[in-house]
Amino acid sequence: MRRYNPPFNGNRYVLNKATGEIHDLDNETSLCQINEMNPDHVSNCVSYEDAKFRAAFFSPHGGNGCYYCLRSKDNG
Numbered sequence: 490m491r492r493y494n495p496p497f498n499g500n501r502y503v504l505n506k507a508t509g510e511i512h513d514l515d516n517e518t519s520l521c522q523i524n525e526m527n528p529d530h531v532s533n534c535v536s537y538e539d540a541k542f543r544a545a546f547f548s549p550h551g552g553n554g555c556y557y558c559l560r561s562k563d564n565g
C-alpha cells in the first residue's frame with residue numbers, strides 16, 4: 490500500500506537506507522514491517538533502479554530486493 494504521509498511521497502518503492510532492503514509497496518506484505526521502519530531510514534523512490542542507485546550510496550552492501558514483496562530482486 491502506497492503512503493502519502495512523510496517520509497513517504499506516494500512512490501512505489503521504499504529503500505531502507507540502513508539495510509539496503511528495497512520494498513515494492515504495490516506488493517507489500519505485513520512481514521515487510523514498513524510501518525516499523527525508522528523514518529530516518531526511509532527513502533521513497535519512483536523506480537527500482539532509482540532505489541538501487543541510492544542504495545549504492547547509503548548502504549554498505551548496496552541494494553537488495555525484499556524477500557516478501559520483491560523476491561525477483563532478492564539476492565539473499
Ligand SMILES: [Zn+2]
Nearest residue numbers: 512521555558
Ligand atoms: Zn517488502
